[in-house]
Amino acid sequence: MSKNINTKLIKLIKYYSLINHNLILKNKSINRYSQKQPNIQKDKAQSLKKLRDEIKDIKNCKLKESASNLVFSDGNPNSKVMIIGEGPGANEDKEGFPFVGRAGQLLDKMLNAINLNRTKVYITNVVNYRPPENRKPTEKEVKRYLPFLKRHIEIVNPKIILLLGSTAMNAILGNTDVISKVRGKWYKFEINKLKIYSIVSFHPAYLLRQPEQKKYSWIDLKMIREKLKKL
Numbered sequence: 001m002s003k004n005i006n007t008k009l010i011k012l013i014k015y016y017s018l019i020n021h022n023l024i025l026k027n028k029s030i031n032r033y034s035q036k037q038p039n040i041q042k043d044k045a046q047s048l049k050k051l052r053d054e055i056k057d058i059k060n061c062k063l064k065e066s067a068s069n070l071v072f073s074d075g076n077p078n079s080k081v082m083i084i085g086e087g088p089g090a091n092e093d094k095e096g097f098p099f100v101g102r103a104g105q106l107l108d109k110m111l112n113a114i115n116l117n118r119t120k121v122y123i124t125n126v127v128n129y130r131p132p133e134n135r136k137p138t139e140k141e142v143k144r145y146l147p148f149l150k151r152h153i154e155i156v157n158p159k160i161i162l163l164l165g166s167t168a169m170n171a172i173l174g175n176t177d178v179i180s181k182v183r184g185k186w187y188k189f190e191i192n193k194l195k196i197y198s199i200v201s202f203h204p205a206y207l208l209r210q211p212e213q214k215k216y217s218w219i220d221l222k223m224i225r226e227k228l229k230k231l
Contacts, residue, residue: 040077047155048077055128055148063087063129063141069096070129073152075122080231081224082158083107083123084149086167086203087137093130098123103204107164110204110217114225122156124149126171142171150191159231160224161189161196165203172198184219186227199223 040048052072058064071088074097091101099107111117127137127145137145149171153161163169166179172189175182182200189198201220202213 044077044155048073048152051148051151051155055145061129061144063127063131063137066132067129068093071096071098071125072128073122073124074098074100075118076120077122077156079120079122079156080159080228081116081121081162082153082156082160083121083162083164084168084172085123085125085164087125087127088130089134089205090130098125099204102208106204106208110221113218114221122158124152126167136167142167146171153191153196154194157194158196160227161198162220162224163198163200165206169200173200175200180216183216184223186223197227 052070055072056070064070067088069088071092075083085098088098089101089103091104092098098104108117111121126149127141128148131137131141161172163172169175169179169182173182173187179200179202183202185199187198187200189196199220202210202217207214207217
């Protein structure tokens with residue numbers, strides 16, 4: 001009996017490794033508090049602090065009322081690459097940083113595949129407070145936080161924006177098509193005379209549910225790698 005159980009366990013481990021599901025077995029979130037912070041220009045640091053304080057002081061927000069923490073950003077504000085997701089989940093709400101749960105583990109692995117990490121990218125979300133039950137932000141909620149997000153982009157001034165998921169795509173590009181029709185293409189996002197290359201890809205949380213789609217995300221990542229070489 002014990003031998004049969006061990007054989008099944010070995011096959012299960014091999015299976016999860018084969019389809020890259022090992023991240024699902026890790027429930028512990030990523031600890032961002034111990035990481036060394038990058039040196040930031042004084043003006044940029046002050047602008048980011050001011051923006052964070054304004055979001056923290058927002059009034060009459062249902063998201064804020066139900067959340068535990070403001071989730072502002074993670075990574076390097078001096079980076080050429082800015083990553084925008086949908087909104088905080090349970091782990092993010094607990095720790096106050098974006099992408100620290102299972103989706104964050106997968107995102108880190110994806111970035112490592114093109115020689116990037118959180119010291120070389122800057123990460124934020126469309127909304128800065130966790131929607132209840134991890135639901136998608138409503139159009140009204142997105143509209144309310146969009147001015148903050150656009151200012152966030154202006155301050156960081158990246159060369160490339162990676163939009164993860166339909167919420168980020170809709171907010172920044174105004175595109176309502178399905179991601180499968182939009183991903184894998186470069187778009188020019190303009191904001192106050194800033195012209196930024198934007199690319200849409202699947203959200204890591206979606207890839208955890210649909211691992212067969214990872215091959216398309218890999219194509220998007222390689223496009224970012226090649227674009228960075230040219231920039």
